Amino acid sequence: MSMTFSGQVALVTGGSAGIGRATALAFAAEGLKVVVSDLDGEGGETTVRLIREAGGEATFVRCDVTREAEVKALLERTVSAYGRLDYAFNNAGIEIEQGKLADGSEAEFDAIMGVNVKGVWLCMKHQIPLMLAQGGGAIVNTASVAGLGAAPKMSIYSASKHAVIGLTKSAAVEYARKKVRVNAVCPAVIDTDMFRRAYEADPKKAEFAAAMHPVGRIGRVEEIASAVLYLCCDGAGFTTGHALAVDGGATAI
Numbered sequence: 001m002s003m004t005f006s007g008q009v010a011l012v013t014g015g016s017a018g019i020g021r022a023t024a025l026a027f028a029a030e031g032l033k034v035v036v037s038d039l040d041g042e043g044g045e046t047t048v049r050l051i052r053e054a055g056g057e058a059t060f061v062r063c064d065v066t067r068e069a070e071v072k073a074l075l076e077r078t079v080s081a082y083g084r085l086d087y088a089f090n091n092a093g094i095e096i097e098q099g100k101l102a103d104g105s106e107a108e109f110d111a112i113m114g115v116n117v118k119g120v121w122l123c124m125k126h127q128i129p130l131m132l133a134q135g136g137g138a139i140v141n142t143a144s145v146a147g148l149g150a151a152p153k154m155s156i157y158s159a160s161k162h163a164v165i166g167l168t169k170s171a172a173v174e175y176a177r178k179k180v181r182v183n184a185v186c187p188a189v190i191d192t193d194m195f196r197r198a199y200e201a202d203p204k205k206a207e208f209a210a211a212m213h214p215v216g217r218i219g220r221v222e223e224i225a226s227a228v229l230y231l232c233c234d235g236a237g238f239t240t241g242h243a244l245a246v247d248g249g250a251t252a253i
Helices: 018-029 041-053 068-082 106-134 155-178 193-199 203-211 222-231
Strands: 009-013 035-036 058-062 086-089 137-142 180-187 243-246
Touching: 009 106, 009 137, 018 035, 018 041, 018 086, 018 222, 035 222, 041 058, 041 086, 068 106, 086 106, 086 180, 086 222, 106 155, 106 180, 137 155, 137 203, 137 222, 137 243, 155 180, 155 243, 180 222, 193 203, 222 243
Parallel strands: 009 035, 009 086, 035 058, 086 137, 137 180, 180 243
Antiparallel strands: none
């Protein structure tokens, strides 16, 4: 994949594994300097090592996206290291199986909303002023196909991803004339460590997950990374406020 980027620096939260790591590697492969952030220091440092081994430049900054002081420090570290922020992929998130809505707990609700919604809001709150000051930038938030419709037995998670799309669209409209574009990527089931942990004990569930996509398989992390880079690149300059489903046709049914 070859794309054109006017900027030089990208930030990826939730970059220690899965979609975040794949996207950090993809940004670096395009010649961008990458700040990798996560609570998982070992995984984040591994992502940075992989980027450097491939000839890229990257820095790891540990951050809990639910804490404003840490998010503010993350952005300060980004500017201190590389002088600016051109692209941000707000990918940090959690997924907890709740069962039916009435069986969910307050602790689950607070945890999911804290990371998936407050974390995205805090990141944009501190990213957008930097982009405004430098004349523009692009942000992509990780939502989900669960944010585009119902997700039975995952009602809190679904609500959090609907909220991410709401934040994305609102920010996109607020800053459209200031050259800050904001979009969301909405994956279906993707082959990540999280997916493997959830389904390795029950192959039938894995088969069902594949069958729910008309293409007949689950997605690859590199395919989500490609979508994120497209939404950030110069070729997507007329795209903002969009929630891009990368779902093997699942939402077309």
